[in-house]
Amino acid sequence: MSDDSSRPSDRDQEVARAAAGATTGSGASEHGGTTASEPLLQLKNLEKHFPLTQGIVFKKTVGHVRAVDGVTLTLGRGETLGLVGESGCGKSTVAKLLVALEKPSDGQILYKGRDVARMGRRDLKQYRREVQIIFQDPYASLNPRMTVGDIVAEGWSVHADIAPKKGRLQRTQELMDRVGLNPDFVNRYPHQFSGGQRQRIGIARALALQPEVIVCDEPVSALDVSVQAQVVNLLEDLQDDFGLSYLFIAHDLSVVRHISDRVAVMYLGSVVEEGTDSDVYGSPSHPYTQALLSSVPLHEPHLRGQKDRILLQGDVPSPANPPSGCRFRTRCWKAQDICATEPPALVDRGQGHPAACHFAEARSVVPVDVE
Amino acid sequence: MSISSGATAAPRGGAVGSPLLAVDDLQVEFRTGSGVVNAVNGISYTLAQGETLAILGESGSGKSVSAQAIMGILDTPPAHITGGTVVFEGRDLLTLPPEEQRQVRGPGISMIFQDALSALNPVYSVGFQIGEMFRAHQGLSKKDAKRKAVELMDRVRIPAAAQRVNDYPHQFSGGMRQRVMIAMAIALDPKILIADEPTTALDVTVQAQVMDLLKDLQRDTGMGLILITHDLGVVNEVADNVAVMYAGRIVERGTVDDVFSRPAMPYTEGLMTSIPRVEAKGGRLVPISGQPPNLARIPSGCPFHPRCPRRRIGAEAAPGRDCAVDHPPLRLVVPGREAACHYSEEVLGV
Ligand SMILES: Nc1ncnc2c1ncn2[C@@H]1O[C@H](COP(=O)(O)OP(=O)(O)OP(=O)(O)O)[C@@H](O)[C@H]1O
Numbered sequence: 001m002s003d004d005s006s007r008p009s010d011r012d013q014e015v016a017r018a019a020a021g022a023t024t025g026s027g028a029s030e031h032g033g034t035t036a037s038e039p040l041l042q043l044k045n046l047e048k049h050f051p052l053t054q055g056i057v058f059k060k061t062v063g064h065v066r067a068v069d070g071v072t073l074t075l076g077r078g079e080t081l082g083l084v085g086e087s088g089c090g091k092s093t094v095a096k097l098l099v100a101l102e103k104p105s106d107g108q109i110l111y112k113g114r115d116v117a118r119m120g121r122r123d124l125k126q127y128r129r130e131v132q133i134i135f136q137d138p139y140a141s142l143n144p145r146m147t148v149g150d151i152v153a154e155g156w157s158v159h160a161d162i163a164p165k166k167g168r169l170q171r172t173q174e175l176m177d178r179v180g181l182n183p184d185f186v187n188r189y190p191h192q193f194s195g196g197q198r199q200r201i202g203i204a205r206a207l208a209l210q211p212e213v214i215v216c217d218e219p220v221s222a223l224d225v226s227v228q229a230q231v232v233n234l235l236e237d238l239q240d241d242f243g244l245s246y247l248f249i250a251h252d253l254s255v256v257r258h259i260s261d262r263v264a265v266m267y268l269g270s271v272v273e274e275g276t277d278s279d280v281y282g283s284p285s286h287p288y289t290q291a292l293l294s295s296v297p298l299h300e301p302h303l304r305g306q307k308d309r310i311l312l313q314g315d316v317p318s319p320a321n322p323p324s325g326c327r328f329r330t331r332c333w334k335a336q337d338i339c340a341t342e343p344p345a346l347v348d349r350g351q352g353h354p355a356a357c358h359f360a361e362a363r364s365v366v367p368v369d370v371e
Numbered sequence: 372m373s374i375s376s377g378a379t380a381a382p383r384g385g386a387v388g389s390p391l392l393a394v395d396d397l398q399v400e401f402r403t404g405s406g407v408v409n410a411v412n413g414i415s416y417t418l419a420q421g422e423t424l425a426i427l428g429e430s431g432s433g434k435s436v437s438a439q440a441i442m443g444i445l446d447t448p449p450a451h452i453t454g455g456t457v458v459f460e461g462r463d464l465l466t467l468p469p470e471e472q473r474q475v476r477g478p479g480i481s482m483i484f485q486d487a488l489s490a491l492n493p494v495y496s497v498g499f500q501i502g503e504m505f506r507a508h509q510g511l512s513k514k515d516a517k518r519k520a521v522e523l524m525d526r527v528r529i530p531a532a533a534q535r536v537n538d539y540p541h542q543f544s545g546g547m548r549q550r551v552m553i554a555m556a557i558a559l560d561p562k563i564l565i566a567d568e569p570t571t572a573l574d575v576t577v578q579a580q581v582m583d584l585l586k587d588l589q590r591d592t593g594m595g596l597i598l599i600t601h602d603l604g605v606v607n608e609v610a611d612n613v614a615v616m617y618a619g620r621i622v623e624r625g626t627v628d629d630v631f632s633r634p635a636m637p638y639t640e641g642l643m644t645s646i647p648r649v650e651a652k653g654g655r656l657v658p659i660s661g662q663p664p665n666l667a668r669i670p671s672g673c674p675f676h677p678r679c680p681r682r683r684i685g686a687e688a689a690p691g692r693d694c695a696v697d698h699p700p701l702r703l704v705v706p707g708r709e710a711a712c713h714y715s716e717e718v719l720g721v
Pocket residue numbers: 050051065066067085086087088089090091092093094251319
C-alpha cells in the first residue's frame with residue numbers, strides 16, 4: 001500500500017493493527033468491554049471555554065460558555081466508545097478538540113501516551129493523519145466544487161508518503177469500492193450523490209489517510225432510517241478490517257448502544273456516567289441517564305408501556321451559567337442540599353461503573369428484552 | 372367514543388366512532404422547470420374522533436405535502452392538486468370556494484410544524500400571537516384575548532405563564548416554543564390536529580414531554596390526531612393506526628400492533644430490521660439496499676421493486692404480478708390490514 005513502510009512509525013502501526021485485528025473478532029459487537037492493552041487515547045480533565053463577547057468594535061469578554069468542562073475519557077485500540085447527550089452538551093466540541101480543530105482551554109489529550117499539546121511539528125502531523133473525523137452533515141462537509149476523487153485524495157497532498165503519485169487514481173477507486181461507491185463515479189461532484197452516498201464519500205476521505213482512530217460526529221443522524229443501517233454496517237466492517245478505534249457521537253441512544261463497547265453520557269459539558277453498554281443501558285445509575293433512557297420511544301408493540309416513565313421538568317440550563325454543585329440538580333427529582341454545593345465526582349459508588357451523582361443508584365429503566 | 376385509560380392512553384386500533392375526515396385518492400404534483408415531481412400519488416385514509424393516525428415514511432415520501440394539501444396551504448404553482456377528495460363535516464374541502472374553505476377549515480382543522488421558531492413571528496410576544504387566534508376568530512377584546520392566552524399557556528404546561536405571556540419567541544427554548552405552537556393550534560378547539568414532525572427538532576427528554584402533552588390534550592378534547600413522523604418508536608408509543616408511505620403512496624395500513632408485529636409489505640419489514648433497539652444490543656442490522664426513489668422518476672411496477680429482496684420479475688412472477696411491470700394497488704390482505712404488495716400473503720405467511 002505505502003511505499004515507505006520501512007519507517008518505524010508505520011511498522012508500529014502495522015503491528016498495532018494486526019494486534020487490534022486479532023482481538024476484534026468477527027463483529028464489532030463482540031468485543032465487549034475488554035480492552036486489554038494501554039489506551040490509545042486519553043482525555044484528561046479536558047476543558048474548552050468559549051469567550052462570550054459583547055460589543056462590535058471593542059470586544060469585551062462578558063463571560064464564558066463552558067462547552068466542555070472537565071472531561072476524562074479513554075479509548076482503547078479497536079474499541080468503540082459511544083458519546084451520547086442532548087443538543088449543546090459539548091459532544092462536537094470534544095470531537096473538535098480531539099482532531100485539533102480547537103485548542104483545549106485546559107486539560108490534556110494523550111495519544112499513545114504522549115501529550116498532543118507538546119508534540120513537535122512532525123509528530124503533530126502524524127497525529128492529524130492518524131486521528132480522522134467524519135461529520136454529521138454530509139452536505140456541508142464536502143466541497144461542492146471538488147470531484148469525489150479529489151475529495152478522497154485531498155489528504156495525500158499533505159501526507160504524500162501514504163500514496164505514491166502514480167497509483168493515486170487506482171487507490172481512490174479502491175477506496176470508493178470499499179465504502180460501497182461505484183468507482184466509475186470518481187469524477188462526479190457531491191451534489192450528484194444521495195445523503196447516504198455522501199456520507200460514504202466522507203468515510204472514504206477519512207480512510208484514505210490510514211487512520212487509527214475515527215471520530216464519528218453524528219455520522220448517521222441526517223440519514224433516512226433505511227440508509228442509516230447501511231452506514232452503521234459499513235463502519236462495523238471497516239473496524240474489523242482495519243482495527244480502527246471509534247469515538248462514536250450521537251444523540252440516538254439505540255444506535256450508540258448497537259455500535260459501542262463502552263458508552264459515556266454527557267450533560268452540560270461533563271460526563272455524568274460511563275460504562276459498558278450493558279452497564280449504562282441495563283443499570284443506569286445517574287438520574288439523568290435514567291431520564292434519558294426512559295424518554296426513548298420503543299418500537300416494539302410487545303414492549304409498549306413496560307418502561308419506567310420519568311418525565312423531566314424544565315430545560316437544560318445555559319452552559320454560560322451552569323448550576324453550582326451538580327449541574328443536573330435543577331431538573332433532578334432526587335436533589336438534596338449537598339447537590340447545590342458539592343460537585344459529585346465521577347466515581348463508582350457500588351454500581352460497578354462510575355456515575356457522577358452523590359446518590360447514585362442502579363435502576364432498570366428499559367425493559368430487558370428476552371426474545 | 373371509547374377512550375381507554377391506559378398509561379399510553381388512547382383507543383388502540385380499529386375504527387373509533389364515525390370518521391371525522393375522509394381523504395380519498397389524493398394526488399399532488401409539482402410542475403417544475405426540470406419536470407413533474409409526483410409527490411402524492413393517490414392516498415386514501417379516514418380519521419375518527421379520538422383516533423391517532425401516524426403517517427410514517429422516509430424523507431421525501433410525501434408526508435408533509437399530503438398534509439399541506441388537506442390544509443390548503445400549498446402554493447399553486449408549483450403545486451397542483453390533480454385529483455381526489457378531502458371530506459370534512461360532509462363537504463369536500465378541495466372543491467369549496469376559498470372563502471368557505473377557510474370558514475370550515477379554520478376552526479376545525481389545525482396544524483403544527485416541525486420548526487416552531489420559523490413558524491412564530493419574532494417581533495410579536497407569544498401572548499399576542501396566541502391571543503390573535505381569539506381576536507381574529509372570536510372577536511375578543513385585547514384584554515380578554517390575553518387572559519385566554521395565559522390560560523392556554525398554562526394548559527400546555529408553560530411554567531409561570533402569567534409572567535411569560537409578554538416574552539418574545541427567542542426568549543423561549545425549542546421545547547417551549549413548540550408548546551406555544553401547540554397552544555395556538557388548540558386555541559379554537561379543533562376537531563382535528565395535524566402534527567408534522569412536532570418533536571423531530573427536539574431533544575429526546577423534551578420530545579417525551581411534548582408527546583405526553585399532545586396525548587393528554589387529545590384525551591381531554593377527543594380530537595383526532597394525525598401524527599407525521601419518521602420515528603418508529605414514536606408511532607409505536609402514541610398511535611392507534613399507522614399508514615406507511617413510500618414514494619407518495621400508502622403502501623401499508625393497519626393497527627400499529629399488527630403492522631409492527633407482522634408487516635405485510637417488504638418495505639415495512641425492512642424498516643423494522645434496519646433500526647437498532649435500545650433494550651438490547653442486538654445482532655447485525657439488516658438494511659434496505661439502495662436509496663429512496665426520486666419522485667420525478669418513480670420506478671415502474673412496484674415503486675419499491677429496485678430495493679425489494681422479495682421482488683419477482685419476469686419468469687419468476689405470477690401472471691399479472693410482475694413487480695417491475697404491474698403496479699400493486701393497496702388492497703385488503705387480511706381483515707384490518709391493507710398492503711400494496713403482490714406477495715403480501717407470503718410476507719405474512721398466510
Ligand atoms: N465556537 C463557539 N463559540 C461559542 N460557543 C460555542 C462554540 N462552539 C460551541 N459552542 C457552544 O458550546 C456548547 C456545546 O456545543 P457543541 O456543539 O459541542 O454541542 P453538541 O453536544 O455537539 O450539540 P449538538 O447535539 O446540537 O450537535 C453549546 O452551548 C454551543 O452553543
